[in-house]
Amino acid sequence: KAGVTQTPRYLIKTRGQQVTLSCSPISGHRSVSWYQQTPGQGLQFLFEYFSETQRNKGNFPGRFSGRQFSNSRSEMNVSTLELGDSALYLCASRAERTDSYPYGYTFGSGTRLTVV
Amino acid sequence: DQQVKQNSPSLSVQEGRISILNCDYTNSMFDYFLWYKKYPAEGPTFLISISSIKDKNEDGRFTVFLNKSAKHLSLHIVPSQPGDSAVYFCAASVHYLYTGKLIFGQGTTLQVKP
Numbered sequence: 001k002a003g004v005t006q007t008p009r010y011l012i013k014t015r016g017q018q019v020t021l022s023c024s025p026i027s028g029h030r031s032v033s034w035y036q037q038t039p040g041q042g043l044q045f046l047f048e049y050f051s052e053t054q055r056n057k058g059n060f061p062g063r064f065s066g067r068q069f070s071n072s073r074s075e076m077n078v079s080t081l082e083l084g085d086s087a088l089y090l091c092a093s094r095a096e097r098t099d100s101y102p103y104g105y106t107f108g109s110g111t112r113l114t115v116v
Numbered sequence: 117d118q119q120v121k122q123n124s125p126s127l128s129v130q131e132g133r134i135s136i137l138n139c140d141y142t143n144s145m146f147d148y149f150l151w152y153k154k155y156p157a158e159g160p161t162f163l164i165s166i167s168s169i170k171d172k173n174e175d176g177r178f179t180v181f182l183n184k185s186a187k188h189l190s191l192h193i194v195p196s197q198p199g200d201s202a203v204y205f206c207a208a209s210v211h212y213l214y215t216g217k218l219i220f221g222q223g224t225t226l227q228v229k230p
Binding site: 090092 | 150152157158159160161162163165205207214215216217218219220221222223
């Protein structure tokens with residue numbers, strides 16, 4: 001079955017602009033999480049959505065926001081881009097059934113955002 | 117405050133030998149731990165996990181050990197293969213059933229030499 005799909009794969013934006021990244025989870029998965037990976041900070045949790053509701057949020061400024069649609073697809077938005085926002089943004093999904101408890105989140109390949 | 121630490125940035129082993137990757141944590145509320153493997157320009161791939169109520173979990177060549185009293189977990193890969201060369205991340209979660217928030221370590225780069 002299809003994995004987690006993130007679009008676009010690569011993106012170059014100018015400082016001050018805004019950007020929207022998209023994530024389509026594995027079919028049937030209702031939980032979607034977003035992470036930012038940078039060389040200095042590693043993988044850091046941004047936020048998580050479940051059934052269109054934000055269930056958890058990391059320590060990022062309000063410029064970072066997200067949403068989830070009724071089909072579980074999710075988007076994240078970064079407004080007023082800064083140079084430090086350059087990173088690999090990863091989306092992950094998982095099923096929410098107890099019989100899948102032992103399994104981890106499945107990650108997409110990520111969107112590489114470069115802010116110039 | 118880094119709650120999950122991988123103190124070895126890199127590890128090099130010979131093909132066929134055992135690879136041992138280590139991870140320490142500080143938060144006693146973590147109830148689930150996971151290991152991921154990551155290749156450049158790809159997302160992390162789930163390898164194996166362990167609940168805090170267990171001390172060992174095996175899946176093929178991969179075994180994860182959890183020592184709660186020492187707040188330490190390790191991933192053993194036996195035998196190591198060149199295709200195992202990648203960055204390995206340990207991750208932990210509080211209330212894993214109900215949250216998608218994973219706290220990741222900084223990663224250990226494993227190189228398996230033929």
